[in-house]
Amino acid sequence: MSSDSVLQNHHQHREGITTLSHDWTMVKAGTLVEKQTLVTIDAETTVEDACEVLLRGGITSAPVYDSAKQVYVGMFDYGDLMTYILLLLKKMEVPLQDQTMEMRDLIQRTNKSQTVPVKLASDLSGKDPFCTVLPETRLGAVVHDFGTGIHRVAVMDAEGTMKGILSQSSTLDYLMRHLSEYPQLQPIMQKSLQQCGLTNGRVLSVNGEEKVLDALISMSTHSVSSLAVLDDQGMLLGNISMTDIKHIMKNLRTSWLWISCFQLVCKIRLSHGVESGEDQYPILDVNSKSTFGYTLSKLQATKAHRMWVVNDSGCAVGVVSLTDVFRVLSGLIDS
């Protein structure tokens, strides 16, 4: 134990004058987005075209830029798209007093069958508001935000130039790739999910036979980004999440809103397998006895945003989302 601390002291630097950090909380947000090719959407682009931008870029969100006012007005993501679709289909009622001006304008336009510019739909879901950090902001602070449910932050310098988008996924990927450089993270990686307090979550679910549209409404009502898809016995069949809406928008298969959730799970699995040449396991889960580190490796490898936690019989007993992961990690900083 003492030799460990000797080794630790020997490698410690004053963070201010070294480029090699051994404290993961001190990494600057700017360095994580250095090599990023930023995709932005013009504020006047229609929602449908904005969706196309996300699909083509293989991304789940993009900042919306108003070239007339020369300012970023918000982010557009699949959550906003989902809210837009539900409003369009009149599956969602927003009381007048809660409607923003943009929302009122959007609803009016959809009622008149007019096209909707994406500036009215950005940040529509009310979740994941446009959140910015400076390139100098330390990862410790960003991780704290991630732990409260913010999925991504825009890294913007003092002049208002957008440097890139730092998401929960890309941050996790960075930490896992550089794990050996941050020995402080080792102890938590060895802990079991139970020890991290991650096996008692409420599992919000939908039966495989329910329609996709009803699942989306349910997600919107409960303010969650995914639901477990279960069979009649409560066994996990798969997962339906807000980003799956991109499959519905691809080729404008709005008809897919009326198929069952299990059918959608199958469709997505089938097309993913052909595109990548490798079929994925139908369910992305971890056993409740797994370690935190193993769970993170699986999240990183599969690029999933959550892992369902199952017991030995295959029943979902909890869920570990990226938000949960960062809540645990930011808990380390506070202790």
Next chain:
Amino acid sequence: MVLDLDRCIESLFKRQLLAESVIKEICERTKELLMNESNVVHINAPVTVVGDIHGQFYDLLEIFKIGGYCPDTNYLFLGDYVDRGLYSVETMSILTCLKLRYPDRVQLVRGNHESRAVTQTYGFYTECMKKYGSPQVWHYFTDLFDYLTLSVVIDNMIFCVHGGLSPSIHTIDQIKVMDRFKEIPHEGPMADLVWSDPDPGREEFAVSPRGAGYTFGSLVVEKFLHENGMDHILRAHQLCMEGFQVLFDDQLSTVWSAPNYCYRCGNLASILEVGVDGERHFNVFEAAPENERPSAAEVQRAAMFANGIPTGLFSGVGSNGAMTSSPAAGNGNGNGASSFLTTAGMDPTQDAIHYFL
């Protein structure tokens, strides 16, 4: 039941389905046969090794044409017989019959698709329901899958498995003592053998992007071959545009036998011929020629399977909401919100299903 296997095989070559009771019988008998096989079956060359087929029946016929028919040619199939293609039932039926008829000339290894969870998602369950009107045949075959061996060793030199290696398995003997007679678990050595992939960019094991199994690198391959006194690993499981792929300085090969995968990938396929002196030759081939390929209507139905709507998983036979008959020669990808693709469109005049017995 008196079973005329030769007649069964003859009918299957003409793509005639066997009756449900016949399927039940052949599955029962094949299970008895497979029960006595080790988790590691030792065979000798010459043998022709076949990779993923995925229900592409006409391409299986092509394989017999270029590789030779049973029992003249010895065959080793590395799994993934079902799902995605249009004829998983016919493919699995004929392979089961051939195994039963020529048990020492045909080896069937279990792939990751020979599993209940996977076949419900990727098409085999749906196909069984459509062709037999009940899930019975699916049950017979998925119960049979539990008996398929996990690996084969050729001439004590070539280790053959569907997916790849496992961090829990260092020696062949460890595979031999496993209990394989069950559904493939989510995790563990049995899952790893059917789900893992090689990664030429790595040296060690890493969690797989597939959500099961691992990726493994050069050091893992070297160590495994050295510890077990072998010189090559042969596997399938990954689509190869050229039909095959050789990695790690010829210590590992992937063989892929479904050309123009899902009737749209445009890839080549291959079978690997292993000679008595250990020579390995990849016999590359394209999708079956025009006159034996599925018709346009059948390809459209394949697209429906590929965008699968599994019917009857929850409700009973047949109906699953509104069934609309789809246009015969598809006019693109569905028009508007009212018509959604269904698998109700099996046109009896175009797809005569003859029931045997």
